[in-house]
Amino acid sequence: MKNVLIIDYGTGNLKSVHNAVKKISDKQYCKISVSSSIEDLKKSTHIILPGVGAFESCLNGLIKTKVRSYLEEMVLEKKKPFLGICVGMQMLATKGFENGEFSGLDWISGEVKKINNQNNNIKIPHMGWNTLNFLKETAFTKRLLEKMKVTNLNDISAYFVHSYNFKNKNANEKVITTCYGEEITAMISKENIIGTQFHPEKSHYFGLAFLKTFLEQG
């Protein structure tokens, strides 16, 4: 029995994530909760941290729920499969620089900085479908591609909407990138932790396959 927890911390479009997980999971074997209760966190087998909005307000929202220490216990010690989406991934960084300088959860070393638009030749936010570059094959991406029944990785795209980029420190934790004015971190992975800048819940067939692969983790 799977028990997916979508963390509700008063921000983000939780409904989309919920709808997508519901679509790809088997009702009989999968319970989905949207909450920030410590009980649900303890019972969960898979944790999703969505995020829409600004770095600081998301982080403050999460801190207000008082689940941070339990969340860290479940993810960092108990190693439950974890997926952070968009700002839910950015919050894992050491620091964020949106409207000031703020400390993140620091689960994955790196900094979240505004997409470089010095030449004023790109539109911000980076909004829409962009091509993914798979930097390497991991167990996760291998299963994902099997699920999608594709062999050609050249033209898979996902839906992005953001103005800040997670510049993570360790190159080996970066799995997928995309290009928009600069190299954008699209997926990071470290042990049981996965983060995506794109929105799998809005990336149609690819996104649904991605979420399905995540649910099969652990």
Add this chain to the structure above:
Amino acid sequence: MLKIRIIPCLDVDAGRVVKGINFLSLRDAGDPVEQAKAYSDEGADEITFLDITATHQQRRPMIDVISKTAEKCFVPLTVGGGVKSIMDIKEFLLAGADKVSINSAAIKNPSLINESSKKFGNQCIVVAIDAKKKSKNWNVFINGGRVDTGIDAISWAKNIEKRGAGEILLTSMDRDGTKNGFDLELTSKISSAVNIPVIASGGVGCLKDFFDGIKLAGASAVLAASVFHFKELTIKQVKKYLKSKNINVRIDNLDK
């Protein structure tokens, strides 16, 4: 590379899709949830719903439409029409919208743009501009095209960008429903005046119109209603055509 978005738009009136010409003479065009699902399966990059005769009594059918659509479509969903307050925006987002489009209320109370983009993130605040040519310039119209505000569309576009809007949905009232193509001059002027994405809307009649809106006017996305509703063109057809013209579109799931 970032792809140009093709966005089918569903004008909804009391829970049904309708389509008018120059904002008037509405015709029934079907069930919004089924149409949105069909568009999404066919490769639509986003779906837009506009509640064109929104009043509070009609809010309920719209909420139902959004929530049923959000359960079936796994591409971004933008909803607009009758949005007046932070509460309205929240209600649409909770029902499953990813972005909310504000039109008249943004003119009447511009600080709503600042407040909502701060609260929900600028990525989810779209400001719609309905513009109509007046001698050399374009004026912004509100209340579903009924009221001329006298405000210049280009300076308004710059203003809403400054206030934190994430995107502009630009509709040419002169072209809406006419199938004479986008107002390229208007679209190009607005698109180069701001640094946020501009969605061109109003007037698509044939494949070349999509190409012109992107290539000649610099739109980040193109929105169309009637050509898709009445099956004169399919999304697949449009994307194949644009690809053959070297426009970068998402085509990866089209053959499934």
